[in-house]
Structure formats: structure tokens, C-alpha cells
Amino acid sequence: MKCKFSLLLFLCALSLWGQAQSFTLQELVNRKQFQAVVARADSLTPADSADYATMSAIGQAYEGLLRYKDAYQCFSYCLQMDTNNVDALNAVARNAINFGRIAEAKRCYHKVLDADSLNFYANYQLARLYYQLGDYGRATEHYHVLASIEGENPSILTGLADCHIKRGTGPNTLIALSLYTRALELNPENVRVASSLINTLLRMGDGKGALQVCDTALFYNPDNSQIRQSKGMALYMTKDYLQADTVYTGLLADGDSSFLNLKYGGAARYMSGHALDGVELLEKAYEIDSTDVETAMLYGASLGKTYDRKRAYELFDQAELNMQPKKFFVNLLTTFRGDALRRDGRWNEAEKLYYAAWKKDPTQLNFLYEINRHYWDLNPALFQNEKELQKTIFSKYTYLTAYMKTDKSQKYLYNYRPFLEAVCEDAFFKNDDEVTMLAPDGKKTKLAVADLRALISQLPEMPAEERERREKMQAQMKKAMEKEKTLHKSGAKLDTIALTKEEKEKARKLLKEAGLE
Numbered sequence: 001m002k003c004k005f006s007l008l009l010f011l012c013a014l015s016l017w018g019q020a021q022s023f024t025l026q027e028l029v030n031r032k033q034f035q036a037v038v039a040r041a042d043s044l045t046p047a048d049s050a051d052y053a054t055m056s057a058i059g060q061a062y063e064g065l066l067r068y069k070d071a072y073q074c075f076s077y078c079l080q081m082d083t084n085n086v087d088a089l090n091a092v093a094r095n096a097i098n099f100g101r102i103a104e105a106k107r108c109y110h111k112v113l114d115a116d117s118l119n120f121y122a123n124y125q126l127a128r129l130y131y132q133l134g135d136y137g138r139a140t141e142h143y144h145v146l147a148s149i150e151g152e153n154p155s156i157l158t159g160l161a162d163c164h165i166k167r168g169t170g171p172n173t174l175i176a177l178s179l180y181t182r183a184l185e186l187n188p189e190n191v192r193v194a195s196s197l198i199n200t201l202l203r204m205g206d207g208k209g210a211l212q213v214c215d216t217a218l219f220y221n222p223d224n225s226q227i228r229q230s231k232g233m234a235l236y237m238t239k240d241y242l243q244a245d246t247v248y249t250g251l252l253a254d255g256d257s258s259f260l261n262l263k264y265g266g267a268a269r270y271m272s273g274h275a276l277d278g279v280e281l282l283e284k285a286y287e288i289d290s291t292d293v294e295t296a297m298l299y300g301a302s303l304g305k306t307y308d309r310k311r312a313y314e315l316f317d318q319a320e321l322n323m324q325p326k327k328f329f330v331n332l333l334t335t336f337r338g339d340a341l342r343r344d345g346r347w348n349e350a351e352k353l354y355y356a357a358w359k360k361d362p363t364q365l366n367f368l369y370e371i372n373r374h375y376w377d378l379n380p381a382l383f384q385n386e387k388e389l390q391k392t393i394f395s396k397y398t399y400l401t402a403y404m405k406t407d408k409s410q411k412y413l414y415n416y417r418p419f420l421e422a423v424c425e426d427a428f429f430k431n432d433d434e435v436t437m438l439a440p441d442g443k444k445t446k447l448a449v450a451d452l453r454a455l456i457s458q459l460p461e462m463p464a465e466e467r468e469r470r471e472k473m474q475a476q477m478k479k480a481m482e483k484e485k486t487l488h489k490s491g492a493k494l495d496t497i498a499l500t501k502e503e504k505e506k507a508r509k510l511l512k513e514a515g516l517e
Contacts, residue, residue, distance in 0.1 A: 025057035029064070037061035052081050059091060068098035086112055090121055097129060105129065120149060127159060136166045154183040158193050165200065176200060184213070189220040191227065198230045207237030225256050236264055241272035252281075259288045267298050275305040286315075293322045331357065331364055338370060347374065348440075355440035365402055371440065372399040383426055390438035393423055397437060397447060400455060414462040421456060424449055 028037045041058045048054050059074030072095040079088040093108035106129070112122040127142035143160040150156055161179035164172040180197035187193060194217035201210035214231035221227060228251055235244035248265030266281030282299040289295060300315030334357045341350035351371050358367040375392040382389055396416055404410065427435055427449045434446045 025054060025061075029057050029060045032064065034061040034064035038065065049077055050081070052078050055081075056088075056091075059095075063091075063095060066098075068095045071095045072099065072101070084115065086115070086119070090125070093122075093125065097125075102129070102133070118145065118149060120146065131159070131163060131166075134166075136163045139163050140167070152186060154187040154190060154193060157183040157186070158190075158196065161196065165196075173200065173204065177204075184216075188216060191217060191221050191224055194221075195226055195230065198227070198234070202230065202233060202237065205237070207234045210234040211238065225251060225254070229256075229258075229260060232261075232264060232268075236268055236271075239271075241268045244268040245272055245274075257284070259285055262288070263292070263295050263298075266302070267294075270298055270302050270305075275302045276307075278302050279306060290318070291322050293319050296322065327361070331361070331366075334367070335370075338367075342374075351440040362402065365399070365406070368395075368399040368402055371395045383422075387438065389423075390436050390444070391440075392419070393435055393447065394437035394439055394445075396420065397452065397455065398439075400459075404458065410460060414460045414466075417456060417459055417462060420452060420459075424453055424456070 025037050025040065028034075028040075037058060038061050041061070044054070044058075055074050055077045059071045059078065062068075062071035062074060072092060075088055075091040075095060079085065079092050082088060089108045089112050093105040093112075096102070096105040096108070106126070109122045109126050109129075112119050113126075116122075123142045123145045127139050127146065130136070130139035130142065140160065140163040143156060143163060146153070146156045147160060157179045161176040161183065164176035164179065177197070177200055180193060180200060183193045184190065184197055194213055198210045198213050198217070201207075201213065211231065211234040214227055214234055217227045218224065218231065228247060232244050232247035232251070235241075235247060245265065245268040248261050248268060251261045252265060262281045262285035266278035266285060269275070269278030269281065279299070279302045282295060282302055285292075285295050286299045296315045296319035300312040300319065303309070303315070304312030334353060338350040338353050341347070341353065351374065354367040354370050358364055372395045375388070375395040382392060396419060400413065400416060403413075423435060427433075432449065434448055435452065437445050437447050439445070
């Protein structure tokens with residue numbers, strides 16, 4: 001009995017010691033002495049990992065030191081001890097986000113909401129997370145829940161407005177405008193809200209409205225350079241160029257020589273009739289970004305109005321060049337658009353797009369190739385479809401004549417010979433001297449058979465081994481197709497025919513290539 005009492009006393013003491021230690025660790029965490037907690041963590045026994053308070057304190061310390069993976073592991077231990085603990089779920093989710101385990105974070109936060117759909121913290125974290133992931137619809141849903149709890153909270157109203165801005169123009173912009181306005185009414189000192197509202201108004205072209213918000217924001221934050229810059233833009237938009245010049249000059253005097261301040265400071269001087277004063281600012285802006293069309297034009301206009309018209313002409317030429325769309329991106333967009341149309345079953349639109357792009361830039365043979373590739377069917381039935389035949393002849397002839405003017409390898413052009421020779425043979429039996437070609441834009445042209453033969457003569461001959469390989473393949477395919485017909489008539493399966501294993505595999509392969517299996 002005495003022994004049992006002693007053991008019970010020892011266990012109680014051990015428990016109290018563990019609690020005392022966790023209290024000490026938590027006190028250190030509360031005092032932000034995170035390193036001291038982590039240092040003690042190395043001396044803990046395996047039994048300490050079974051104590052929720054101890055592991056929670058260590059997790060908080062790791063999180064305080066931005067060691068999110070370690071914190072995640074500690075809080076995961078806590079969650080294993082109490083799988084429904086809201087604090088543990090939130091802590092695991094919070095740290096999971098910070099080192100990239102997004103799916104785990106979502107799972108934990110949603111588990112919290114399964115128990116309490118109005119949990120403020122989980123809704124707020126999910127709203128922010130979905131916003132960062134670009135899922136603005138779901139972010140909006142969680143902000144709506146938050147707004148039902150704290151409807152007059154400027155931070156929530158601002159977050160909801162941000163989502164509507166990201167979801168597009170039109171009604172969403174008007175909703176965002178209303179939310180930003182209300183948020184700023186509740187917290188007029190907030191520069192972030194003021195800046196969001198001003199930017200929205202400027203994008204909508206409401207310079208006067210933006211100017212009013214700028215003045216209110218500057219009353220509470222008179223030295224804020226971002227709001228001052230926005231005010232300069234609002235003044236410029238409302239054509240108050242002298243006041244805009246004053247604002248930008250003040251920003252530049254304070255050391256803020258950013259591109260926008262230089263550009264619009266110089267522009268304001270030019271527009272207010274002080275072109276010479278604007279030259280220096282526009283020159284500096286041009287040095288930062290010589291590709292900006294507006295800057296080049298304004299810089300050139302300032303020089304042309306003052307003392308260097310030769311340089312002005314050069315800048316105008318540069319601006320005109322920059323206004324042209326970049327050929328690479330134009331062609332890439334055409335390729336993507338054409339591929340999407342083709343996959344959508346809208347080939348007629350795709351080939352017109354490709355053909356127009358090639359006519360505009362004949363160096364882009366890839367567009368002709370895409371048309372040529374589409375009409376690659378050499379099936380004899382093609383000669384029974386006059387329209388398809390005309391399109392196929394056009395695609396091959398046009399692509400080959402353009403291709404052969406380049407210095408690219410002609411090694412594999414023998415692939416075009418069988419079809420073109422078949423066209424000449426068909427014309428011979430019809431006693432025709434010309435064949436008709438149909439372009440993607442609907443225009444028909446005549447091609448002399450003699451010209452077609454001249455083109456064929458320039459193409460390389462098919463190598464003997466390649467011709468032999470094709471003839472052998474055709475013979476095997478013919479044999480396989482005959483066996484397949486026998487199969488269909490008898491109702492038998494390929495596996496039941498008295499063929500060797502190798503013959504069956506070869507037959508299957510040929511049938512698959514022929515589109516019969």
C-alpha cells in the first residue's frame with residue numbers, strides 16, 4: 001500500500017513538473033524570447049512531446065523565429081493529441097501556408113468551419129488565401145461571411161472591394177468603388193484604402209473624384225508620396241497642368257525621381273506651355289524607359305518646340321516604331337488562336353487566319369505549313385471531292401514554292417511527290433492542261449500542269465529503301481485488311497485465327513495504323 005502511494009505521489013509530481021515547465025516555456029514565448037524556448041527544446045525528453053502545452057509553446061517559438069516547418073511539426077503533434085482543437089487546427093493551417101502546404105491548410109481551416117461556419121479567424125485566413133491563389137470568387141464568399149459578422153469593419157470592406165476589382169470591370173468596379181468609399185468613411189486615416197479608392201477612380205477616368213479623395217487623404221497624411229503622386233495624376237487628368245507641375249516638382253525636390261514623376265512632371269510643364277523646362281525631366285524619363293511611346297513623343301515634342309528638331313524627328317520615329325505590335329507576339333497569338341479554332345472544329349476560320357497572317361508576313365512559313373499539314377490525306381477518295389482536292393493542291397503547291405525559296409533542307413520533300421504525281425496523272429486522263437486551286441480566302445486560281453511537273457522535277461526522289469519499306473508496309477496492310485474482312489464475315493476474333501504470336505502482333509499493329517482497330 002505504501003509502495004502504491006509513493007508511485008502515485010511520484011506521478012503527480014512528474015505531472016506538476018511538466019506543467020510547471022510548460023508554463024515557463026509559455027512565459028518565455030509571451031515575452032517573445034523565442035530563441036530561449038528553442039534552446040530548451042533540445043533538452044526535452046520524449047515524454048515531453050506528449051504534453052500539449054509544451055509542444056504548443058515550442059511551436060509558437062518556432063513560428064516566432066519564422067521556422068514554419070518546425071512549427072508545423074510541433075502543432076501537428078498537438079493536433080494528434082486533440083484532433084478537434086480549433087487552436088491547433090488554425091496553427092497547423094497557418095504554418096502550412098507559410099512553407100507551401102496549401103492543401104493541408106485548406107483542409108484544417110475547412111474543418112474548423114465544419115464545426116463553426118462563422119469562425120472569424122478561419123474565414124479571414126481562407127479569404128486571404130483564396131485571394132492570393134487568384135480564386136477571387138471563393139475569397140469573396142468568405143469575406144461575405146466576415147461582413148455578416150463585422151459589417152462596418154473597414155478592413156473587411158476593403159478586402160471585399162479588392163476581390164471585386166480582381167473579378168473584372170463593369171458592375172464589379174462599381175461595387176468595389178462603393179465598398180472602398182464606405183471603408184474610407186469609417187477609417188479616413190487609412191492610406192491603403194485611400195490609395196485603392198483613388199486608383200479605382202483614376203482607372204475610371206474620374207480625375208475630379210480622385211482629386212477630392214487625395215485632398216482628404218493628404219489631410220491625415222500630408223507627407224505621403226504615393227498620395228501626392230496620385231494627386232499629380234488627378235490634376236494632370238483634369239488638365240490643371242500648372243498645379244500638377246507644382247505637385248511633381250515638390251516630389252522631385254524631396255528626392256522621389258521615379259519614372260512616373262519625371263514623365264508626368266515633364267509632361268505637365270510641356271502642356272502648360274513651358275516646353276523648355278520639361279526637356280530635362282522628359283530626357284531622364286526617356287533614359288529610364290525608351291520604349292514608352294508617350295514619353296518619346298513628349299520628349300520629341302519638347303525638343304521640336306525648342307532647340308533640337310533633328311533629335312525630335314528621331315524620337316518621333318522611335319515612338320512610331322514602338323507603337324507597332326511586336327511581330328513575335330503577333331505571330332504567337334495567331335498560332336495559339338488558330339490551334340484553338342482547329343481543336344474546336346472550326347478549321348475554316350483557322351485556315352483563313354493562318355493564310356491572312358502569311359500574306360501579311362511571307363517569312364512566316366509556319367502558317368502555310370499548318371494549312372499544308374491539315375490537307376495531308378492522300379486517300380484516292382480525295383479525287384472524288386473536288387473542293388477538298390482544290391484546297392489540297394493549293395496548300396501543297398503554295399507551301400512548296402515558298403519553302404524552296406529558302407535555304408532550308410529539302411531532304412524530305414520527296415513525301416510530296418506521290419500526291420503531286422497523282423494530280424498530274426488525274427489531269428492527263430481527263431485531258432486537262434490546268435488544275436484548279438482554292439485558297440483559304442475563297443479565291444480560285446488555275447495552275448498549269450506543266451508548272452506542276454516543273455515543281456515535281458525539283459523535288460528529291462524517294463530513296464529506294466524508303467520506297468521499298470512503304471511498298472512492303474502497304475502489302476502487309478493489304479493482307480491484314482483482307483484477314484480483317486474474313487474476321488468480320490465469320491464473326492471470329494483475331495486471337496482465334498491460326499497465326500503465330502508474332503504474326504498476330506504485327507497484324508494488330510498494321511490494323512491500328514490503318515484505323516481498323
